[in-house]
Amino acid sequence: MIIPGTKNTVLDLKWLRERKLDHAIIQVANDGKIVIGICGGYQMLGKRIIDDGFEDGNEEVDGLGLLDVVTMFNSYTKTTKRVKGTIIGDGILEEFQGEAITGYEIHMGTTTRSAKPCFLIDRGDEIVQDGAINGSVFGTYIHGIFDNPPVRKTVLQAMRRSPNAIERDLDDEIDRLANIVSASVDIEGVEALI
Numbered sequence: 651m652i653i654p655g656t657k658n659t660v661l662d663l664k665w666l667r668e669r670k671l672d673h674a675i676i677q678v679a680n681d682g683k684i685v686i687g688i689c690g691g692y693q694m695l696g697k698r699i700i701d702d703g704f705e706d707g708n709e710e711v712d713g714l715g716l717l718d719v720v721t722m723f724n725s726y727t728k729t730t731k732r733v734k735g736t737i738i739g740d741g742i743l744e745e746f747q748g749e750a751i752t753g754y755e756i757h758m759g760t761t762t763r764s765a766k767p768c769f770l771i772d773r774g775d776e777i778v779q780d781g782a783i784n785g786s787v788f789g790t791y792i793h794g795i796f797d798n799p800p801v802r803k804t805v806l807q808a809m810r811r812s813p814n815a816i817e818r819d820l821d822d823e824i825d826r827l828a829n830i831v832s833a834s835v836d837i838e839g840v841e842a843l844i
Contacts, residue, residue: 651678653691655793659721659759660701660711663694679716680689684742685787685807689757692781692789693721696761700724704758717782717789718765725759732758733792735771737800739783742808743768749800753792755780761791 653675657664666672679685687695696719700710704723713721730754734752737743751769761782768788781790786808795801 651685653687655689659690659693679787687789689791695789706721716787719759719761719763719782721759728758731773733771733773735769739768741783741785741803746800751798753794755791757791
C-alpha cells in the first residue's frame with residue numbers, strides 16, 4: 651500500500667479517518683504487508699502532526715502511529731531539492747543497504763524520528779538522514795523513489811513477485827499504450843503539421 655504525497659497532510663489524514671481508511675492501512679501493516687508513505691504520506695504514518703497554523707490550522711493530531719516520527723509545521727519554508735543518496739535502512743530495505751538512489755524533495759514541515767532512517771541523502775549543501783522504517787513499513791520525503799531499481803526490487807521481493815515479471819508487465823503495458831495511440835492518432839497528419 652502506498653500513501654502518496656499531499657498538499658495538506660492534516661486535512662487528508664482527517665479525510666482518511668472519516669472514511670475509516672486509517673483502520674485499513676493499520677491492518678495492512680499489522681498483517682506484515684508493505685506500507686510506504688511518500689512525503690505527506692510519510693508524515694501521516696507517524697505518531698503526531700503538529701500544525702502551528704502553517705498548514706491548515708493551529709492543531710495537533712494523531713498520525714497513524716506506524717512509524718516513530720513526529721512532524722511539525724512551524725514555518726512556510728518549503729524544502730525543494732534534487733537529492734542523491736544511499737540506502738541505509740533495515741527491514742525490507744536491508745538487502746540493498748549501500749545501494750545508490752536519486753530523487754527529489756518538495757515538502758513543508760520538519761520530521762523528527764526515533765525510528766531507524768531509510769536513506770542517507772546529499773542535498774548538495776548538506777547530508778542528512780531521511781525517512782523512517784519499521785519492518786515492512788517505511789516513509790520518505792524522496793519523490794521518485796520508485797525510479798531506483800533497488801527500491802523497486804525491495805518492494806517486489808517483499809510482495810513475493812518476480813522483478814522480471816513486473817518489468818515484462820510494464821513493457822507489455824507500454825506496447826499496448828503505443829498500439830492504442832497508433833490506432834487512434836493520425837500520425838501522418840501530425841507529422842505534416844511538424
